[in-house]
Amino acid sequence: MGSCIICGTSVDGHICGSHEEDVVFEFEGSRANQLTPGRFYEGAVDGFADFGVFVDIGDSVTGLLHRSELDTRLESLDWDAGETVYVQVTDVHDNGNVDLAWSIRQSPREFRGELVDDPEGDRLAEAEADSGTGAAGATDPNERAAADSAAEPETGSPAVADDENGSDATRTRTDGNADADDTGTSASSTDARESGTTATPTNEGSGGLVAAERERVPIDDLESRVGDHVRVEGTVVSVRQTGGPTVFELRDESGTVDCAAFEEAGVRAYPDVETDAVVAIEGEVERHRDDLQIETAGLAVLDGEEREEVEERLEDALAERAAPDAIEPLADDPVIDDLGEEIHDLAGLIRRAVLESRPVVVRHDASVDGYVAGAAIERATLPLVRDEHARDDAEYHYFDRRPVEDGIYDMDAATRDVTRMLDANERHDEQFPLFVFCGVGSAQSRDGLSLLSVYGVERAVLGDRALDADDLAAHVTPADRDAGATTATAIAANVAAGVNPEVRDDLDGLPAVSYWEDTPEAYADLASEAGADADRTRDVRGAIALVANYQAYEDKRELVADLLFDGSESLAERLAGQFREKLDAAIETAEAHLDQREADGVTVAVLDTDAFTHRYDFPPTDLLCDELHRRTREDTPVLLGLGEDELLLRHTGDLDLDTVAEAIAERAPEAGVTARAARDDRIEFLLGERDAVLDATVAAVGEQFD
Template sequence: MRDECNECGGKGYEVLSTEKCPECKGSGKIKSVNLMDLSQNDVKNFLNEGSVCSKCGGSGEIEVRKQCPACSGKGASYRCDVCDKPIAGPIDGKEACIACGKIEIVHVLDNSCNQDELEVGKMYLAKVNNHADFGVFVDLNSNLRGLIHSSNLNIKLEEKAPVIVQVKEIRRDGKMDLIPRVIKDYQTVEVEKSISIRRSTELGSFTGKLVKIEGEVIQVKQTAGPTIFTISDEDGLISCAAFESAGTRAFPEIDADMIITATGEVTSRGDRLQLEVRSMKHLIGEKEVAVKKRIDDAIDQRAEPSDIEFLVESEILEKLRPAMRKVAKEIKRAIIRSKPILLRHHADADGMTAAVAIEKAILPMIREVNGPDAEYHYYKRAPSKAPFYELPDVTKDISFALEDAARHGQKLPLVVMVDNGSTEEDVPAMRQAQVYGIDMVVVDHHHPDEIVDQYLLGHVNPAHVGGDFGMTAGMLATEVARMINPDVTDVIKHLPAIAAVGDRSEAPEAEVYKQLVADRYSLQDLKEMALALDFEAYWLKFASGRGIVDDLMDLGDHKRHNDIVKLLCEQANAMISEQLDACMPNVKSEDLPNTAVLNVLDVENYAHKFTFPAPGKTSGEVHDLMCKKLEGRPVITIGYGPDFAVIRSKGVLMNIPQMVRELHEEIVGAGVNGGGHLVVGSIKFVEGMRTEVLSKLVEKIGSVGVE
């Protein structure tokens, strides 16, 4: 097998330097010439332009060359067709080493081959097609058919049976004369058409021509007609169609994630190019490793995040920049590889703004890579009711992902979690996802547990660099989105302000984000958008609500935005007022040893159920009223039910995740779990142990410091 020398590119020499041509002294032309030796046209050209120097070709320079040591000046390296060992060159017409040259070689033609690859005298493996009065027709591949004339038939040949034939003659009209050969010991050598590898960005220049590509199989989809393979190379995706018969899987040995080489004709299908495949092979060994590395390196470079300046000056953001770049790069890499994105977020204003910021950044890129309708196949956004990745969430996600993989040949998704994913409560779901090889990244501001990092490709959390929950997920995700796609900055730059108001952030960055959009939105506007998002999230349940959520965030028609926000706030405030009218007379207050005021409410018995606001929101509204009433004092509010408690606090130095861990260990049989932020969170427990858990919780709250 002949390979072009990698060192010299097939030239057989290396260029050491250039120097002035000694013949023309660098002019590129010969000053004197014998006109008697020139034709009339040559004389005319010479008189007009002068004669070109034959030594330098008119360049005025010559190359100082050195024979290529890698190929000894041959411009190529040879390997034995049988054992693949390096050899000096063909021996007796065979590209085989001395040992293998003693074995008869039978060539197997790839479907990309035509008569150009045939050589008279060589032997080929064929299949009997049909019998005729004057001989037997055999197929050397799907494109080549030859005749074994009856005068050369000395053995009986059955239809569809394999037969070794030797090429006796290839006539001018293209017809072949073949001789059957019976050989006991032989070695088969596959023959491919020798054509250059083309990249996806080059195919437009080769429409109607035969090309070869190398890449990774991203997707295999069987249609009622051909099998469609999506191949990724260094520059992009190539759609490849292979036809066996209607609805029959072509190249069944080729599957997703394989590194392959394919040969076929470039055709135009509407506004997209397609490769009509003649042959496709799974690459293995060193070739597979080299191609995969080449593609990975190119994709890695294309996935580099943009170097942006953050919308606000923040020491926390600067410290988080490496982690944010890592998450942004993983998301971009998934898009380039046509890996579906599943965006999971907490169902509140902060989680929704965080998710939509990333959504607006990635959808144009997904459409660019996979086509105008790609967002319906390669992207999904789904809210989580709890501020963590619950088992019902991951069960649905795995189920849908496996169905898509089986039905459409898609890769399993990259799960992007925002405003959840940092706590130990996420681990059970993460472990299930890991079993199926589902990758995950997290952008969150809940107090993190180190255990989750072993399940993540990237994790952005302000607590990792000395920050706290005041840096909301909406702020973090907006900056990550700008790293992915800076062009969306003007579209999403108001989302951090909505998140800051919705999550009641007191971080210094929150005020700057609000001032950044103060010319468009007043503080009241931001509060109303946050309330409308929380209200709509309650009714959306597990639906993404893309259209109406865009309107609530003012990402579409501005008049419709104003109208829907006004209407939803009117409805939400009426329901909150009704809920508070029922709740407030039933709030019980007491002073704790640390001077904080504790307010408790049984939301199971003294609040409307199965309507807005939910227990968590109800507890928050009660807490706000008590803080106004007790202004200047540290305040804790607990809204509890049969098996849960929601905690809100102000001016109290609590660590709710730590308290939850302590309660779990100290109260045997209570099944305590939960978490959240340091001073805002929730816990769950078994109903029969409610009294013990709440008593112990109040005891712990009363022992912590206050501001």
């Protein structure tokens, strides 16, 4: 028999059941089933996945800390591989999988003892066994109680828990900076009383005062004020509750900074202060893992004239900083010239969203044109986000690029966006985003856009197709779709140059990538001057087409950037080689199975894509039909790609999809014919009427073809 190292109770081992979660264990076993669910263990970060973090427990067992178990976003973690973390084992499955939970205690001293979990039986950690002192090492219950008492922080000196900003976890402040005294008044407010300055009380329970006469410091001056006590004023743009402090992100006319306020571990400080509150904060400027942060000593909500003064100062500065310079087109393009005002307005919207700490979400078609257009906006916006926010993970919070299938923003996509948006607003107090749609356009997008409008979300559209939606903040589309055949990328690149002129040189080669053929000379010359000749541009186009096909719902941010901006010629050549090899093989098979039909003197080629293509491999059906038509159109001006319940229409003449769809519906009234025009001309129908739809389409095309 032994005694519990915490309370002294007689136990068979070193810890009683009621205190097992008060100690941290070092695991020396070799199998998952030797772990004890409910215990806290020391681990090491092994790797990251979209769904969580893998953590090594000991030398032979790895568990999963699922993202749902974290108190912050997975992207916010700045852990390195091998970094020590503390987790709780919640379950060990029969197959050896280990489920982990997050611990707000992230250092050994936050636990009341340390033990070794050995398959032969628990034992004291060597340091404790050797010293015999401290809460865990004492051998007499009275000694342990005294040691525990001595280890507790003094009343009024709150511990500060570790968070993603690097605050030391549950430590007792000893430097005298921003500590609360026995009455709950901060050190800085004590200084204010002694110096005779007036002070404004903060919210109840804040533990500090803000000196009204302390000189205000602009946020962009904080870099030179590390270690100083300062006063900042601005608007709260987000509130994050961590396992330790509450973190208020504050924006003034010059930038943003995180302000960590502590009540007690995991408890919301200043519970009445929400997003958009205008406040004054006083505290010490500190640096945590390369990020600036203010350790908040006091916070006061401003109202009346003080609030109006701050709001006016912020609005004047915001309007001035958000306004882009006059738009100078990247190349000679009459369509871009005609859209100059709209491009200028959209560039200003994006700049203002960044300065207001609103996320920018770019939704783009999952095609070459869509990916490159979205990447252009991304290239221009990310540096602004990094400059505006002190947090090194800000670009993952304030910018997102999400492809949409077939260039249609349907209710499925909109529902996912609204769910994420509301969750971020509820859990992280994040503002609603500015949505920018690149190359997304069709009547089928109306419902999705309407769902966003219900929440008052700002929406902007750019591309070669007009999008029929109400109350768009910006609508940058040519009046004539065929005017110069300007792509979404050409428009987006010019918008991006307005958003951030410093990346203008990076954008010159992008428009040419988006043209599969007949590249306007102005854009071909622009790419050549930027160092991308026709072969290089062709390789990049093929590489983007290939990677766009796989996991089309992912942005593939780094991979796309490598291909477009970082000069990875070998990568582009290798991927382009795969693209051509796969495409040529698919074309060869498709050509052998083309069915030639005649209608009113028009030759129509029909490819049964359901039977003669690998539908779930590269190339996708739409890209295959595009290339197949380019190679066969001299003999067959119309190509129909007939799928299970959809039909792709490719043609060289003047065919209007809606008119063709109406003619098909007249001939096949039971087929439920629907036109879906976005990236391509697509008609959907009921599977049971497939043969009737094909016959009706051939006849309708023959009548309508000019």
